Amino acid sequence: MRLLELIRRPFHARRLRRNRPPKALSLQDEAEAAWAEAEELQRRLSAEQEENRRQVIHLQQREAELHSADVELVALRRALAVLASADYEAVYTLLSPELDPDGFHLFRAAEAYTGINVYRAFPVEDSLGYFEAMSGHELLRWLEAETIGSYSLSRLPSGVEVACDLRVDQSGEKYRRYHEEICKLAVGKLLRME
Numbered sequence: 001m002r003l004l005e006l007i008r009r010p011f012h013a014r015r016l017r018r019n020r021p022p023k024a025l026s027l028q029d030e031a032e033a034a035w036a037e038a039e040e041l042q043r044r045l046s047a048e049q050e051e052n053r054r055q056v057i058h059l060q061q062r063e064a065e066l067h068s069a070d071v072e073l074v075a076l077r078r079a080l081a082v083l084a085s086a087d088y089e090a091v092y093t094l095l096s097p098e099l100d101p102d103g104f105h106l107f108r109a110a111e112a113y114t115g116i117n118v119y120r121a122f123p124v125e126d127s128l129g130y131f132e133a134m135s136g137h138e139l140l141r142w143l144e145a146e147t148i149g150s151y152s153l154s155r156l157p158s159g160v161e162v163a164c165d166l167r168v169d170q171s172g173e174k175y176r177r178y179h180e181e182i183c184k185l186a187v188g189k190l191l192r193m194e
Contacts, residue, residue: 077191088183092190099190103136109185110140113178114147121146125162144168148175 080091092106100106111117118139119126131139142163145151149168153161169175 080191088180088187091187092183095187095190100136100186103138103140105136105189106182106186107136107140107143109182109189110143110147113182113185114143116143116147118143118146122163124160128160128162130162141166141168148178 092100096103096106119131122130122142125131125142131142145163145166145168149166151163151167152165154164155161170179
């Protein structure tokens with residue numbers, strides 16, 4: 001757009017000169033003025049082209065850095081997948097503070113592994129809003145109590161029975177196998193391997 005304006009300006013100036021009374025510039029002066037304007041346009045165009053060239057080089061460098069980081073990320077994911085196969089719980093423990101601070105990946109992995117939906121398993125508690133502000137870690141306690149643990153029922157003053165006193169024996173072999181499997185699923189999701 002600026003280039004068009006710069007090109008139009010000399011023609012507009014010439015038109016104004018031609019419409020002036022007899023004091024018009026000579027043809028030689030007009031040619032020199034047009035030549036000077038053309039040189040100025042050429043200089044500006046060259047400067048803009050040089051700036052564009054610098055920006056292209058800068059973008060190409062950033063693109064190369066991004067590609068290198070992407071290749072490195074893929075390699076790290078592969079290496080971590082190999083390491084993770086030895087101890088998924090330890091890998092999840094290392095990754096979770098950054099990649100799953102609220103525990104929702106682990107909770108969803110447990111839901112997928114057990115096939116149990118906490119909201120359907122505890123419909124009264126859900127309708128009372130128990131689960132509204134819970135983190136994935138808290139929801140996992142409810143899921144585990146339903147799946148491999150136990151809980152008590154208490155009667156509210158309104159007569160509705162709700163689950164309380166959630167208990168899960170985390171020392172048993174069954175729990176260890178279950179926890180290893182959900183950690184494996186969660187790590188796979190965190191590393192986008194699955």
